[in-house]
Amino acid sequence: MSAWEMVLRTVVAFVVLYVWARILGKKLISQMTFFDFVAGITIGTLTGSVIFTSTIPLWVGLLGLSVFALLCLLTGILSLKSYRWRGVLNGKPSLIIKDGKIQxxxxxxxxxxxxxxxxxxREKNVFYLDEVELAYFETNGQLSVLKKPDIMPVTRKDMKFHRSSRGLPHNLVIDGKIIAENLQAIHKDEKWLLSILRAQGVSDISEVVFAQMDDGNSLYFDLRDDRSPRLH
Known part of the structure; x- marks a missing residue:
């Protein structure tokens, strides 16, 4: 491939890519679904092939790029017009926490x-699982959180009421595994934790999906079955 052909391919591919980018519209990175992300990468890859693959005629490469971009445009239009198609293409939000219980x-x-x-x-400034009423994992990978009513606004300033901080949470059990270093940080041991859990009717640590404690020594744990999470 000569230098002039490389320049020509680059300029033409740039113009075509720019036109399709304008047609397809703009979307914030935080709003992109997985399909949007993959489609963007594919369009970039096709553009690179048009520029650097001399064995593919320029018009053939541009045709492939344009057909793929057109399909992306059509799927975008369909997702706007059809709720069902939008669910198939983008997926639906998933409820992953309900009443402090991990699903x-x-x-x-x-x-x-x-x-x-x-x-x-933590990105939503929520450090304690028992403060969450509902949490949805959105199709763009973000988490939407609804806190429990007693955690919501008005509190301290409006009621002239001071409440001490719970401090940073100490995660003691994750996926049925005791986190020994976190127990040591609060000057407790496994024997103590197991005795607390047994007193609450938990006979096997593997039953516990998640357990955490605050600086006030309140222990919250979520069980693997459908039993309600508890605060000790």
Whole structure:
């Protein structure tokens, strides 16, 4: 491929890509679904092939790029017009926490770990699982959180009431595994934790999906079955 042909391919591919980018519209990265992300990468890859693959005629490469971009445009229009198609293409939000209870099946379906959920909650300034009434994992990978009513607004300033901070949470059990270093940080041991759980009717640590304690020594734990989470 000569230098002039490379320049020509680059200029033409740039113009075509720019036109399709304008037609397809703009969307914030935070609003992109997985399909949007994959489609964007594919369009970029096709553009690179048009420029660098001399064995593919320029018009053939541009045709492939344009057909793929047109399909993306059509699926976007269909998702706007049809609720059912939008669900098929983009998926639907998943309820992953209900009344402070982690929905294990939803986590498995979305290939999320408890550590992932805790990270997403911290991004929403939620450090304690028992404060969450509902949490949805959105199709763009974001987490939408509804706090329990007694955690919501008005409190301190409006009521002239001071409440001490709960401090940073200490995650003691994750996926049925005791986090020894966190127990040591609060000067407790496994024997103490197991005795507390047994007193609450939990005979096997593997039954516990998640357990955490605040600086006030309030222990919250979520069980693997459908029993309600508890605060000790």
């Amino acid at each position: 294990e099946q939803a986590l498995s379906k979305n290939r999320l770990t408890i550590d992932d959920v805790l990270f997403l909650l």
